[in-house]
Amino acid sequence: xxxxxxxxxxxxxxxxxxxxxxxxxGHDTCQWLRDDTVAQAVNAHHENPRYLPGFxxxxxxxxxxxxxxxxxxxxxxxxxxxxLRGWLTANSSHFCTNTVLVNAAKGIETTNLLTCAEIVQQxxxxxxxxxxxxxxxxFAADVLRGLPTAVVLASADEALGHTLRQIFSSASFxxxxxxxxxxxxxxxxxxxxxxxxxxxxxxxxxxxxxxAALITRGLAEMSRLGVARGAQPHTFMGLSGLGxxxxxxxxxxxxxxQVGLRLGRGERLDQxxxxxxMVAEGVKTTAAIHDLARQLHVDAPLTDAVYSILYGGCDPHxxxxxxxxxxxxxx
Numbered sequence: 001x002x003x004x005x006x007x008x009x010x011x012x013x014x015x016x017x018x019x020x021x022x023x024x025x026g027h028d029t030c031q032w033l034r035d036d037t038v039a040q041a042v043n044a045h046h047e048n049p050r051y052l053p054g055f056x057x058x059x060x061x062x063x064x065x066x067x068x069x070x071x072x073x074x075x076x077x078x079x080x081x082x083x084l085r086g087w088l089t090a091n092s093s094h095f096c097t098n099t100v101l102v103n104a105a106k107g108i109e110t111t112n113l114l115t116c117a118e119i120v121q122q123x124x125x126x127x128x129x130x131x132x133x134x135x136x137x138x139f140a141a142d143v144l145r146g147l148p149t150a151v152v153l154a155s156a157d158e159a160l161g162h163t164l165r166q167i168f169s170s171a172s173f174x175x176x177x178x179x180x181x182x183x184x185x186x187x188x189x190x191x192x193x194x195x196x197x198x199x200x201x202x203x204x205x206x207x208x209x210x211x212a213a214l215i216t217r218g219l220a221e222m223s224r225l226g227v228a229r230g231a232q233p234h235t236f237m238g239l240s241g242l243g244x245x246x247x248x249x250x251x252x253x254x255x256x257x258q259v260g261l262r263l264g265r266g267e268r269l270d271q272x273x274x275x276x277x278m279v280a281e282g283v284k285t286t287a288a289i290h291d292l293a294r295q296l297h298v299d300a301p302l303t304d305a306v307y308s309i310l311y312g313g314c315d316p317h318x319x320x321x322x323x324x325x326x327x328x329x330x331x
Contacts, residue, residue, distance in 0.1 A: 001100075001163050003028070005072040009087075011038050011063075013051040014104055015078025017140035018168075022076075023061035025170050031063040032070060039063040055144045070094040074102060074167070076134075081107025081116055081189075082284055088123040095127055102153070102164060103133045106188035107281045108288035113295065115185040115229075130157060132164055133181055135188040136239035137247035139254075143173065150174045152239045154184040176239065183235030186226035191245040192282030193289055194218035195256035196263070197306050198249035200316050203264020214302070215249050221302050225289065228296040256282035263309060264316050286310055301326060 004027065008019035011033035019031040033039045041049050042063035046056055071094055079087050084105060095101075101124075103116045114122070117131055136151030143149055153168065153175050155161035161177035169175040178184060197218065201210045222245065223236040235241055248254040259280050262272045273283065290307040293300035305323050308314035314322075 001073065001167075004074050004100075004167065006030070006074045006076065006167075007032055007069045007072040008076040008078055009070060010076075010078030010104075011035060011048065011051070012078060012080075013048075013140035014138075015076070016042075016048045016052055016057070017138075017143040018076055018078060018104060018134075019061055019063075020057045020144060021168065021170065021173055023058035025167070027167065029061055030069045030072070031061060032067070033063050033065055036065050039065050052140065052144065055141070057144075067091050067094045071096050071099075074100045074164075077101055077103045077105060077116070077120075079105055081105045081109060081119075081281060084116055085109065085119050085123055088120065092124055092127070095124065095129070097127050098130060099127065100130045100132070100160065100164070103131070103185075104135075105281075106135065106185075106192060107285045108189045108292065110284050110288045110291075113288055113292045115182065115189070117181050117185055130160055131155065131181070132157075132161060133184050133188075134168065134175075135184050135244065137243040139247070139251060141253060146172045148172050148174070150176065150239055150243070152176045152178050152184055154178040154181045154240075156181055178235065178238070178240075180232045180235045182229055183226055183231030184240040186229055186231050187222060187236055187238075187240035187244060189281075189285050190222040190225060190289060191218075191241070191248050192256045192280075193286045193303050193306055194222065194245055195248035195254050196260040196282045196286065196310075197302050199254075199257040199260020199262075200264040200306070200309065200319075201260075202257075203261040204316055204320065205264075206320075211249065215245060218249070218302055219245055221300055224298050225293060225296070225300060225303075228298045229292075255280040259283060260306075269310055283310060 006029045009032045023029040132155035165175040165177045305319040
């Protein structure tokens with residue numbers, strides 16, 4: 001796959017950062033957007049004024065609202081997980097047979113408890129797409145600043161994974177490959193739940209000990225749930241597991257951590273989500289993981305605690321007490 005044509009579908013901060021990265025790598029890259037005003041700004045001023053104001057985008061990056069651009073050889077899916085099924089269904093006629101789809105979204109579908117890979121398989125099976133997922137500790141702003149970043153790109157087709165890691169990698173963006181698609185997708189979804197929990201801890205002023213305990217036990221919970229869905233346990237010690245978990249539990253740019261911080265300080269969820277201006281996937285993913293854990297009969301106390309705060313009206317102090325009062329056990 002030499003000099004492929006690429007479309008990045010999605011105009012949020014992460015989709016824009018990836019479109020800039022691919023264009024800067026010398027690839028013919030076009031960004032598909034819903035908002036014509038933003039598309040015009042990308043083309044005329046090389047900036048996404050809605051999500052990344054002040055960041056210069058590569059001169060060669062073009063943007064459009066025309067769905068025909070989805071017929072390119074590689075399509076990067078930067079569409080939020082909960083919107084993905086409807087968006088793929090509505091645009092399925094524009095994709096080519098055997099197209100390469102690289103998912104960059106993180107989450108579990110709340111209605112069917114499916115990963116993005118499984119959603120793609122259900123909606124586009126007739127096109128036999130070649131699928132991969134990109135995940136890992138990667139704030140969009142840091143990528144645009146050219147700061148060193150490492151991610152993982154997983155595909156069941158090992159050769160495809162090796163090809164894609166070459167396409168995405170640059171001097172400041174290092175891409176490792178994996179064949180554990182389920183593990184990488186579960187890690188990317190689950191860490192957002194733990195980031196909300198970490199934010200709650202910090203919002204309550206619980207100190208460094210509690211955050212370290214939460215990250216450690218959160219990783220164990222992520223691994224249990226992922227393995228129950230067929231993932232490889234070692235994947236959770238990598239970039240899409242421990243790496244992304246560490247970043248989102250400690251970095252102030254994490255939207256999910258910000259949700260937790262504000263919950264811990266006493267704000268209501270509806271106020272928080274209304275003021276964010278962008279998606280915090282962990283809020284809906286928490287509901288999906290809560291249901292999935294029960295379906296799989298997997299112990300998920302941290303997910304249960306976050307769920308009780310978000311959806312059960314539980315006070316964060318009470319949720320903390322319930323966690324600490326659980327029966328003692330081996331690590």
